[in-house]
Amino acid sequence: MFQLKNDTPFVAQIYVSPNPKGVDTLYVIVKETYDLIPTLRISENQQPIIAADQYRGELGKSSLKYASEIHPEKPGTDVAVIGEACAPGGKPVMELTVSVSVLSKSRSLKIFGNRRWKTGFWGTEPEYTGAFVRMPLIYEQAYGGTHIMDEASGTILTEKRNPVGKGFIGKRNEKEQDGVELPNIEDPRHLIKNPLDTPEPVGFGFIAPHWEPRVSFLGTYDEIWRKTRAPKLPENFDARFYSAAHPDLFFTPHLQGGEPVIITNLSPRGRQTFNLPANEPKIEAKINGRFETLKANLETVLLESTDERMSLLWRASIRTGKRITGAKVEVAL
Numbered sequence: 001m002f003q004l005k006n007d008t009p010f011v012a013q014i015y016v017s018p019n020p021k022g023v024d025t026l027y028v029i030v031k032e033t034y035d036l037i038p039t040l041r042i043s044e045n046q047q048p049i050i051a052a053d054q055y056r057g058e059l060g061k062s063s064l065k066y067a068s069e070i071h072p073e074k075p076g077t078d079v080a081v082i083g084e085a086c087a088p089g090g091k092p093v094m095e096l097t098v099s100v101s102v103l104s105k106s107r108s109l110k111i112f113g114n115r116r117w118k119t120g121f122w123g124t125e126p127e128y129t130g131a132f133v134r135m136p137l138i139y140e141q142a143y144g145g146t147h148i149m150d151e152a153s154g155t156i157l158t159e160k161r162n163p164v165g166k167g168f169i170g171k172r173n174e175k176e177q178d179g180v181e182l183p184n185i186e187d188p189r190h191l192i193k194n195p196l197d198t199p200e201p202v203g204f205g206f207i208a209p210h211w212e213p214r215v216s217f218l219g220t221y222d223e224i225w226r227k228t229r230a231p232k233l234p235e236n237f238d239a240r241f242y243s244a245a246h247p248d249l250f251f252t253p254h255l256q257g258g259e260p261v262i263i264t265n266l267s268p269r270g271r272q273t274f275n276l277p278a279n280e281p282k283i284e285a286k287i288n289g290r291f292e293t294l295k296a297n298l299e300t301v302l303l304e305s306t307d308e309r310m311s312l313l314w315r316a317s318i319r320t321g322k323r324i325t326g327a328k329v330e331v332a333l
């Protein structure tokens with residue numbers, strides 16, 4: 001029997017699952033939700049633990065909104081943002097820079113109003129079609145997409161790093177490029193200059209497990225694997241697969257709590273500064289009659305900037321093997 005005593009104002013859960021080496025492991029996760037206004041404080045509306053990936057729409061045709069929080073350990077800390085770019089003062093703009101800074105790492109995105117490629121006498125150039133006050137920070141608005149070459153045969157080309165985005169030309173000729181939408185979200189260090197540019201898709205949100213680069217960390221599932229390791233993960237499985245944040249917002253070693261954060265133009269408030277809460281949970285476990293103190297790592301920082309909310313996900317683990325007969329876990333601050 002498994003028992004959990006949670007003496008915190010946060011949400012906690014325990015579960016047993018094989019780790020990447022195939023060893024049964026007890027995991028303890030604690031999810032802390034905070035309001036960002038009027039000051040950073042523990043929220044009365046604690047957010048639930050996400051048991052499975054949640055997409056914005058149809059699987060395979062939309063981006064990942066919330067990544068599953070039930071899995072083995074991440075090798076570092078993900079920082080992700082769900083929200084919108086917000087023009088200062090609520091006045092429409094054609095372009096805007098948004099940014100997230102945590103500790104010594106800072107990441108900026110260039111946000112554009114709607115644009116499309118326009119083919120004329122001087123070649124193909126971007127044409128603005130509208131300004132914006134708010135722009136969703138989702139991968140549907142970033143570089144990527146799919147080129148359907150032949151609907152009858154189902155022949156398609158896909159940007160494997162973001163198959164649901166905008167701006168992917170594929171095999172379109174110059175005439176077919178006319179009217180193709182450009183992405184609204186770009187890397188200011190590598191702006192698109194012509195239709196054949198193929199920049200890295202950028203964003204602050206979660207990356208789906210079947211997109212690059214995450215899918216490349218899954219390892220090799222071949223005949224040798226089937227004969228020697230199945231159903232265990234392959235020898236070349238990489239735990240970075242569990243990290244769903246953009247690589248620019250992945251921190252190793254883990255963040256500890258207390259780090260300074262600055263977000264700019266991600267809410268109507270403009271620039272906001274605060275420190276991550278330093279509320280690492282204290283976790284004690286009694287397993288098969290043996291007491292253990294478990295170290296929790298901060299694995300995910302999720303800023304839901306438009307909702308003025310932030311969640312921190314801590315995870316601890318201990319190998320149990322097959323002979324676990326009972327576990328009692330106590331979580332406190």
